[in-house]
Amino acid sequence: MNRSKPLYEAILNGDDKAAVAATRAALAANAHPMELVTTAMIPAMDEVGRLFESQEYFVPELLLSGRAMRAAIDLLRPLLAASGAQPTGRVVIGTVAGDLHDIGKNLVASMLQGGGFEVTDLGTDVKPERFIEAVEATNADIVALSALLTVTMPSMKLTVDAMRAAGMRDRVKVMIGGAPVTRQYSDEIGADGYCESASGVVALARNFMAERHAH
């Protein structure tokens, strides 16, 4: 942990320049890239998540920490790839067809990135076929659907149905969220999970991955 501490602190403080400097210093001191991920980055982001949950951090602090973590991981990525390391999981995210709202979706995407997930963000007004194409292209583990309008919630069902028709529901988990969305609605349309707020999304995604690994 000592070798990782400057990076841990830099991420906690949301300081991307310090995070890059700390990563370079640790690598120069022969730290293994995966050691930095497991002893600095993930613990730091878990602590950031805890501070956010307890309302000691607002979103800006959380996102700046995420940005610092990404700056550090950008340095490590080639080294991790060379060593065969995998991301925590792969997520395809988007706001469903007919809906142009993206703040909640962007927040969830950032939190998932902070949690070590590789995120493909399809943006807003995303039709079911684009989700399906992206799942195929990225070999995604999870699809995250967002909607803010009651009148666009049916697009969530259409997307889930289209994924089922494409034969990918057994291998891809679906999580949904947005102001009008409820757990009951999630169950009704056959999604695998629902988050009332963005703060619980990393835990839900990690549960999905744990289930996958258990099987």
Place this chain on the structure above:
Amino acid sequence: MPTESTSPLAYESASELVFGRSKKPLRCGFELTIGAGYVFPEVNFTLPAINVEKATWTQVVAQYEEMATKILERGVSLRVPGLVLEFELLPAMTLTPEWGAELTCLLESHLRRAHEKHGLRCALRVTPTDMRDQGKPPLLRGGAPWETVKRSFELCIEAGAHLVSIESIGGKELHDPGLMYGDIRAIIFALGVLAPRDTAWLWDQISAMCAQDGSSIPAGDSACGFANTAMQLAHQHMLPEVLAAVVRAMSAVRSLAAFEHGAVGPSKDCAYEGPIIKAITGCPISMEGKSASCAHFSPLGNIAAAMCDLWSNESVQNVRLLSGSAPEVFTEILAYDCRLMNVASDKGESLRLRDWLTESDEWLSPQAAVLSPEATIRIARAIVSEKGYYNRTIAAGLAAVGILRAGIHCKQLKLRVKEVQWLDRIERELNSLVADETKLIEEMMGQHGTEFDASSYGL
């Protein structure tokens, strides 16, 4: 250089600013005069969960038919002295402008019949969706999205809209990330440089369309996508409340630009910055608060009514409740809210009620503290004392900071340490901004030039 000056204030003193009375009452629709002494309900309504598409269009029309019928029945049975219906188009209804126009025509005919049969003074506000943010970066002044929005306005005006509005989104492409990262410079650039330029351009177009038709009134805009976004994120503890309060004050500058370019009121219900607009322009405003809790939370439930001319429920789905459909239920709630305000006016007690509405909220939230009549005048005065959107936006922000500081100093406003730290930071960053906006524009073009289309803002 967009430097229109509307100084001096239409209201020089907070003691004049009260619900139901505006310096420039507005006659519209079917014999309805807004701001001449009475507050009227503005009822807003939307569909339950239905796909809006060709296959379901008959159902959609039937829903609007039912909502209009029930709302007007309830309004007539409660003998409301006047009423405004607001039809906020859903995205699909703007994308297919004929659909929005068909529903506009339907609603106008309901109001016409209510006026003819019951003598109900009433008007229809129609609000197409601002869909110009589809591209990355959004192209605001041309291309298919703008042509669609424009066509939607044209057809809705032709179909009988008495008042037209929009919740314009220019600048939001930088404001959203600015908010999320707490980046004050980006927020100022979005709110004080980009957004008002778009609002000004857009309202020139809307006003021209209304002038060409001759029967439709360019009503007003809303900083919903900016300040209400901040308000909702603050409610979820995602952003500091003090940031939402300062953003609210600053957003008045971009909403004011609509009035400098043809809008005459009433401003949009979700524009909580409305009192500042009213103080500066004298135009009537619509507001929403406690009776809009069907749509969203706000810490402004009572104080929002203090200076309103229309009182709205924001939006409610057409779902069944025990006493009827939700839109008619909320018509009743609004009717009673307005009845109380109007009796207070008749008795010469409107200022007393206004002050109770204010004091019941004022110091429980920084977002309420910047909307009292006194705060309104202070922010409005700060705005008109400056020239240019950029300087006005900073001035509004600093005025809001000053109001919050005074509340803390008097121990009326109690904030968490974290909130106070953010207030310090906001003040420090506002004070450190360059005086010349061209320097900020250069800097932001360098940093964020790919995220917005400069020509969409005349830059």
